[in-house]
Amino acid sequence: xxxxxxxxRLARSLRAAFAGEPVSVCSPQGRFADGAKKLDGATxxxxxxxxxxxxxxxxxxxxxHVHLGLFGRFDVVEEPAGPVRxxxxxxxxxxxxxxxxRGPSACELLDPAAKEAITARLGPDPxxxxxxxxxLNRIARSxxxxxxxxxxQSVVAGVGNVYRAEVLFRAGVDPARPxxxxxxxxxxxxxxxxxxxxxxxxxxxxxxxxxxxxxxAAMGRAPRSDDHGGEVYVYRRAGQACLVCGTxxxxxxxxxxxxxxxxxxxx
DNA sequence: GCCATATGGAAAG
DNA sequence: TTTCCCTATGGCA
Numbered sequence: 174x175x176x177x178x179x180x181x182r183l184a185r186s187l188r189a190a191f192a193g194e195p196v197s198v199c200s201p202q203g204r205f206a207d208g209a210k211k212l213d214g215a216t217x218x219x220x221x222x223x224x225x226x227x228x229x230x231x232x233x234x235x236x237x238h239v240h241l242g243l244f245g246r247f248d249v250v251e252e253p254a255g256p257v258r259x260x261x262x263x264x265x266x267x268x269x270x271x272x273x274x275r276g277p278s279a280c281e282l283l284d285p286a287a288k289e290a291i292t293a294r295l296g297p298d299p300x301x302x303x304x305x306x307x308x309l310n311r312i313a314r315s316x317x318x319x320x321x322x323x324x325x326q327s328v329v330a331g332v333g334n335v336y337r338a339e340v341l342f343r344a345g346v347d348p349a350r351p352x353x354x355x356x357x358x359x360x361x362x363x364x365x366x367x368x369x370x371x372x373x374x375x376x377x378x379x380x381x382x383x384x385x386x387x388x389x390a391a392m393g394r395a396p397r398s399d400d401h402g403g404e405v406y407v408y409r410r411a412g413q414a415c416l417v418c419g420t421x422x423x424x425x426x427x428x429x430x431x432x433x434x435x436x437x438x439x440x
Numbered sequence: 441g442c443c444a445t446a447t448g449g450a451a452a453g
Numbered sequence: 454t455t456t457c458c459c460t461a462t463g464g465c466a
Contacts, residue, residue: 175447175448176447176448179447225447225448225449240448240449241447241448241459242448242449242458242459242460243446243447243448243449243458243459243460244446244448244458244459244460244461245448245459245460246460246461259460259461260459260460260461262459275459275460275461276459276460276461277459277460278448278449278450278458278459279449324448326448326449333447333448334446334447334448335447336447337447380447408447409447428454429448429454429455430447430448431446
């Protein structure tokens, strides 16, 4: 499910499956019927991600914009399409592949100006090789909690609730700390760690953040797995022992999102 | 069947 | 800060 690494992976899958050839496009559910009709038979030239936004370019400067939101899925399969199952907003089909989009918060056709309006609102993306300075400067000047700032897509694009919790744990920083109270070298290290962790996520399709020396197996505990598919320090581990110090992991709600941290390791 | 839940974000108040 | 929207799934009557 969707943090930035998922969307970058998805863009790569779409390119591999469809780039350069005409595709059939339809909207079995009907809620993208007009857009699908306009795209049907067009060639997808490219696809890329910026943060959690997916953009696919079709002939004549038309951009398909998809945002998965909390529930969305976009399954790309390198096999001919079978019967539609469930609420499929968009189906793309070629002779050798198909892709089904369900539950997106956005699925729309944009012209270049409208696409630019969306990306202009996004901060730098650790997965695009962007210059982090705008993000680091904004955090360094803000009184808002760093846990909120990292989730703000206009500050950093692509970080979601899991990477937010995990990168702050790895940096030893309490999510409630004001951004401007965090030393600049720590902010730089957090950015470098996001690049590292999210790049790994693109490669593996899961979120793994636990260093080898803290892995449950290495500490005599059974491995654990969660819906995000990987091993993590604090995300959704409220009340369980911190993998490093054993203190029960804390949780709270900030900006309507569950937040997890170790009150001992993060200051 | 009903309810809670989820890695998101925009709009309304 | 609260409300609402998108979908599928698992637990429980």
